[in-house]
Amino acid sequence: MAFKSEDDKKAYWQKNIRLMMWLLVLWAVVSYGFGILLRSVLDIIPIGGVGLGFWFAQQGSIYVFLFIVFFYAAKMRKLDREYGVDDD
């Protein structure tokens, strides 16, 4: 086993899951939240003649998705190194 101890193994996996969960919350909030359920609320804020909710549905959510994926990759690379399980 690549980990120093059983505790390390558990801690690594829990940190990974916690990061993943937070990012999935963000993923759901920008698409299902801002783009669909809360659209009418967000549309109060105008952007280019239309509302912010509409913008999230057709543009914004995709940009946030991009951020999520690269943020996860960078954070996990750090976590892998911290626990000595990186693949470099």
Add this chain to the structure above:
Amino acid sequence: MDLTTLTYIVVGLTFALYMGIAVWARAGTTGEFYAAGGGVHPVANGMATGADWMSAASFIGMAGLIAFQGYDASIFLMGWTGGYVLLALCLAPYLRKFGKFTVPDFIGDRFYSRTARIVAVVCLIVASLTYVIGQMKGIGVAFSRFLDVDYATGLYAGMGIVFFYAVLGGMKGVTYTQIAQYCVLIFAYTVPAVFISLNLTGNPLPQLGFLSDTADGTPLLIKLDQTLVDLGFAEYTAQKGGTFNILMYTLSLMFGTAGLPHVIIRFFTVPKVSDARTSAGWALVFIAILYTTAPAVGSMARLNLTNTIQNPAYDVGDPQANLVYEDRPNWFKNWETTGLLKFEDKNGDGRIQYYDDKNPDFAAKAESYGWKGNEMVKVDRDILVLANPEIANLPNWVIALVAAGGLAAALSTAAGLLLAISSAISHDLLKSTFMPHISDKQELMAARISMAGAIAVAGYLGLNPPGFAAQVVALAFGLAASSIFPALMMGIFSTRINNTGAVAGMLAGLLSTLVYIFTYKGWFFVAGTNMLANTPDNWFLGISPEAFGALGALINFVVAFAVTKVTAPVPQHIIDIVESIRIPKGAGSAQDH
């Protein structure tokens, strides 16, 4: 130079490029045939994944869908990109670490069950084959419209080129041609979009032009909404469908995207686990370039199309405003001959009236104008992207480029799907299940033969498309979302789900989704055999058949957990496999058993 000659030159050049790559990237081993030898750079793989993913439907169909459905089409924009978040965070790194060639490989090994593997193979083949029919049709249509050859000849040409690089090179050949195809398709998609955005808003970036003011100072989308409402159509930005259905539909597309095998196997080709994570990000970058452009293309094309027929310089209702049929532009005539655009002079005034004659609130106005019904009796939404450069009066070379782009999109996706099918047959059915003793050389030969067979079947289905071809895309996503995606998630994130639980879950998800789709669309899509009319008030909780995949996935999860509770626990060596895929260290390249 006339358009046809120019198109022949542009398409011919791209085809010569694909052939050249095929000769250069021949596969010598099964490792190269199934996973390109495992040495593809993450950015290169991201680009190949972009081409793999973006099909004829994304390139040709999506902007048209957005143009006519407006806000509601956000389902596709969010669903088909949001799935990559699930892939990147929950699936790709772990499946890469597992290090085998196919998706059924993982399901079969993790759930230590031949049945699970075979269920996965069946789902994979049904999902991929239904998906490939659409690509074959796209190839045939692009050829017949732009190169003046008939549909069948166009299809044979497409099959020939895929045969050449997919049979020779397998995943290796497919990967490098997909990279070239991505460049062709994204160039072809964005160039007209930039021109049109400049024309309408003065902003060269379509993503910004989408939100900018038009020449008279009104924002583009407000102007579009106004133009549509004046003709009785629904506003572009208005929501038309039920909120819960939009939510479930988006979720189903995200699950389906993450569970489609031809996309997942692309991540077996990168060298390391950390590469799989970043590669999914790059794939999303390359996909987002097209997906964020699509709503701009859709809305601008709708505005241009409407303004061509209903001249905005005059008031609506003024006869002068309507285009005289005899003066119709050339693109109009070209598309009329394909039957995808149809005009009928209902009030006999020789002018074209294009409005929503099904809107009861607009009927009185239309009558006062002397209009006797919508005279654009057919406007196929698929023509919008293809006709877009012509509608906007762009030069001929742009039109030729769009033809090459549409072909690149269809060919790259078809090749990826055919590869997923052929590797499932030669690797999962032959090598892993029925003929475990064949050598690497024999398996490679089997892989090439199944690839050739898959191309022949896909070609046959493209020539004789079943009447339900449009319906089956819902089936492909439904199957991937309800059977494959949950099985992969449980295989990675739970050490407890056992063989019986997984098989029961997959079958429950699969069958519930199939039954739901067939209930509204007819058993095996045979017209008239549906048990309930396919209308929103008949749908369970207002969920349309296309949106059921997410609920099927939920059923899969619940059944798998329940059955696992009452059956034998997972053996220790399987728990060890699950724990080893959770750490990136020690991933070799994808390999055989």
